[in-house]
Amino acid sequence: MCGIIGYIGHKQAYDILLEGLKRLEYRGYDSAGIAVQDSKSHKIELNKAVGHVEKLKKKELKGTIGLGHTRWATHGKPTLENAHPHLDCSGDIAVVHNGIIENFLEIKDSLKNHKFVSDTDSEVVAHLIEKNYSGDLRQAVIDSINELYGTYALCVMHKDHDEIVVARNGSPIVIGIGDNENLVASDVSALVEHTKRVIYLDDLEIAVLKKDSVEIFDKNGKRIDKKETVIDWDLTHAEKAGYKHFMLKEINEQPDVIRNTLNVELPEIKKDYKNIFIAACGTAWHAGLVGKYIIEKQARIPVHAETASEFRYSNPIIGKDDLFIAISQSGETADTLAALRLAKENGAKTLGIINVMNSTIARECDDVIYTRAGIEIGVASTKAYTSQLIVLYMLAEQLSGESIEGLENVASNVQEVLEKNHISDVAKKYFRVYNFLFIGRNLNFPTALEGALKLKEISYIHAEGYAAGEMKHGPIALVTDQVPTVAIAPKDSVYSKMVSNMQEIKARNGRIIAVATEGDKQITQYADDVLYIPNVNELLTPLLTVIPLQLLAYKIAEMRDCDVDKPRNLAKSVTVE
Numbered sequence: 001m002c003g004i005i006g007y008i009g010h011k012q013a014y015d016i017l018l019e020g021l022k023r024l025e026y027r028g029y030d031s032a033g034i035a036v037q038d039s040k041s042h043k044i045e046l047n048k049a050v051g052h053v054e055k056l057k058k059k060e061l062k063g064t065i066g067l068g069h070t071r072w073a074t075h076g077k078p079t080l081e082n083a084h085p086h087l088d089c090s091g092d093i094a095v096v097h098n099g100i101i102e103n104f105l106e107i108k109d110s111l112k113n114h115k116f117v118s119d120t121d122s123e124v125v126a127h128l129i130e131k132n133y134s135g136d137l138r139q140a141v142i143d144s145i146n147e148l149y150g151t152y153a154l155c156v157m158h159k160d161h162d163e164i165v166v167a168r169n170g171s172p173i174v175i176g177i178g179d180n181e182n183l184v185a186s187d188v189s190a191l192v193e194h195t196k197r198v199i200y201l202d203d204l205e206i207a208v209l210k211k212d213s214v215e216i217f218d219k220n221g222k223r224i225d226k227k228e229t230v231i232d233w234d235l236t237h238a239e240k241a242g243y244k245h246f247m248l249k250e251i252n253e254q255p256d257v258i259r260n261t262l263n264v265e266l267p268e269i270k271k272d273y274k275n276i277f278i279a280a281c282g283t284a285w286h287a288g289l290v291g292k293y294i295i296e297k298q299a300r301i302p303v304h305a306e307t308a309s310e311f312r313y314s315n316p317i318i319g320k321d322d323l324f325i326a327i328s329q330s331g332e333t334a335d336t337l338a339a340l341r342l343a344k345e346n347g348a349k350t351l352g353i354i355n356v357m358n359s360t361i362a363r364e365c366d367d368v369i370y371t372r373a374g375i376e377i378g379v380a381s382t383k384a385y386t387s388q389l390i391v392l393y394m395l396a397e398q399l400s401g402e403s404i405e406g407l408e409n410v411a412s413n414v415q416e417v418l419e420k421n422h423i424s425d426v427a428k429k430y431f432r433v434y435n436f437l438f439i440g441r442n443l444n445f446p447t448a449l450e451g452a453l454k455l456k457e458i459s460y461i462h463a464e465g466y467a468a469g470e471m472k473h474g475p476i477a478l479v480t481d482q483v484p485t486v487a488i489a490p491k492d493s494v495y496s497k498m499v500s501n502m503q504e505i506k507a508r509n510g511r512i513i514a515v516a517t518e519g520d521k522q523i524t525q526y527a528d529d530v531l532y533i534p535n536v537n538e539l540l541t542p543l544l545t546v547i548p549l550q551l552l553a554y555k556i557a558e559m560r561d562c563d564v565d566k567p568r569n570l571a572k573s574v575t576v577e
C-alpha cells in the first residue's frame with residue numbers, strides 16, 4: 001500500500017526521494033508527492049502528481065531535507081489535493097502518513113478555524129500538529145499522536161527545524177542510518193541503495209532524525225535505546241535481471257528459492273498440539289490450505305486454515321493447547337497481524353512463516369520461520385507461495401517424524417516444469433475470453449483457487465476456483481465453449497474423479513486445459529490442451545501444478561497488455577483492514 005521515503009543529509013534530497021518512490025512503486029499506489037524544505041527560503045515546497053511517480057520528474061526542488069509518498073487511495077479519490085505530503089494552514093508543516101486515522105472526522109470537527117483542502121484522514125494530522133506546536137516539533141507530534149485513534153506511520157517536517165520526526169502505530173516504518181545522512185521509509189527496498197544499517201520502529205515509538213543523529217523515544221518522550229539491524233540483501237535483488245517483468249523473474253527463481261528454503265532450520269515444535277490454526281490472506285491463505293491437507297495427512301493433527309479477515313471476527317475456539325500459524329510474505333498484512341494478536345490473547349503458541357525479516361508479524365510471533373524467497377516485487381505472489389509450501393512440508397515432516405519422499409528433489413522437478421511447457425501457445429488460444437473456471441480436488445483444490453487468483457489479479461479476466469466435486473452444485477451452469485476450464489488432474493488418488501468432472505464439462509461443449517502427469521495419454525481424450533508436470537509423490541503435486549498456472553496467468557496478462565507487476569487497484573503489502 002502507500003509508500004513513504006524521507007531524507008535528511010548533505011545531498012540534494014529530491015533525486016533520492018524520487019528514486020526511493022520508484023522503488024516503492026511495487027507496493028501499489030495511484031498518486032505521489034514530494035515535499036522539500038527549500039535550502040534558501042526554508043519554505044516547504046511541494047510537487048504532486050496523479051498517476052505515476054515518473055511525472056514528478058518534471059519539476060525539481062532544491063533542499064537537503066524532504067519527504068516523499070506514494071498514495072493508495074482510501075479516503076477520497078486519487079487527486080492532487082488528496083495526494084501527500086499534506087500541509088497545515090500556514091504551510092510550515094508537511095506530513096506523510098500510511099494507515100487509517102479512525103477519529104479523523106471528530107478531529108476535523110474540533111479544528112474549527114483550520115482550512116482543509118483534501119478529503120483525506122491524513123491531512124488532519126498536519127493541522128493537529130499545527131494546533132499542538134509551540135516551538136518543539138517532537139513534542140507537538142507526541143501530543144498529537146495521543147489524540148489519534150487508528151494506525152499510522154507518520155513522518156513530519158517543519159520549515160524551521162532541521163529534522164524529520166517519525167511516529168508509528170500499526171503501520172511499518174524503518175529508519176536507515178547513513179554517514180552524515182539518515183533516511184526513513186516504509187520498507188527497506190527504498191533504503192538499501194544508501195545504507196544497510198536500519199532500525200525498525202515499534203508501535204508508539206517516535207524517532208527524531210537529524211543529519212548526523214537518530215534518537216528514539218517512547219510515547220512519553222523518554223529516550224530509548226534500539227538495536228540496529230544490518231540487512232543482508234543488496235540492490236541486485238530488486239532489479240529485473242534481464243526479465244521483462246519482476247513476476248517472470250520471480251517465477252523462474254523458484255527452484256533456487258525452494259533449495260534455499262529447504263536449508264532453513266526449523267525451531268523445535270511440540271508434536272502434541274490439539275489443533276493447529278492457520279490464518280493468512282490471499283495467496284498465503286492458499287498455501288495454508290495446502291498445509292492443512294499435508295499436515296493432517298502426515299501428522300494427523302486437525303488443522304483449520306482460515307482467511308485472517310474471517311478468523312479475527314469469528315470468536316475462535318483456540319487456546320493454550322493449540323498452535324497458531326500466521327503465513328505472510330510481507331509480514332505486515334493488517335488482518336493477519338490482528339489474527340495473530342487474537343490467538344496470542346487466547347494463549348495459543350504462535351509461529352510465523354514469513355518472508356520479510358523483522359517485519360511486524362515476524363517480531364510478534366513466539367517463533368518464526370523465514371522463507372528464503374528474497375524480496376518479492378511483483379504484486380502477484382509466486383515464489384513466496386512455493387517457499388511457504390516448502391516450510392509447510394518441512395513442518396509436516398517434523399510434526400509426523402516422517403520424511404516426505406521426493407521433497408529433496410522437488411526443486412529440479414520445478415525447473416523441469418519451467419523449461420518444458422508450451423504455455424505461450426495455450427495462452428494465445430484463450431487470452432481473449434472473459435471468464436475462466438479452475439477446478440481441482442484434495443491437495444490441488446487450493447491450486448485451483450491460486451490459479452484463478454493469479455489469472456484474475458493480473459489479466460483482469462474473471463476466474464473462479466472450485467473444488468471439482470462442487471461443479472454439479474452450481475458452477476457447471478456456466479460451462480460453454482466460451483468459458484474454458486483449467487482442470488488440475490495429476491495422476492493421484494482422485495485422478496479418476498477428476499476425469500469424470502472433465503467428461504461432464506466436455507459433454508457440455510466446454511474447453512479444457514488440463515494440468516496432468518507426464519506420460520498420461522488418456523487425458524488428451526478429454527482435454528483440448530495439456531500442461532505436464534513430472535511424475536512425483538502425490539503429496540508434492542501442489543508445488544508443481546501451480547507453476548504452469550503462474551506462467552499461464554503471466555502470458556495471458558502480457559498478451560492483454562496488462563501492467564503485470566503493478567495490477568490495477570492492488571497493493572503488495574495490505575497494511576490496512
Ligand code: F6R
Nearest residue numbers: 282283284328329330333380381
Ligand atoms: C496474490 C497476493 C495476495 C497476498 C495477500 C497476503 O498474488 O499477492 O493475495 O498473498 O495480500 O499478503 P502477505 O503474504 O504479505 O500477507
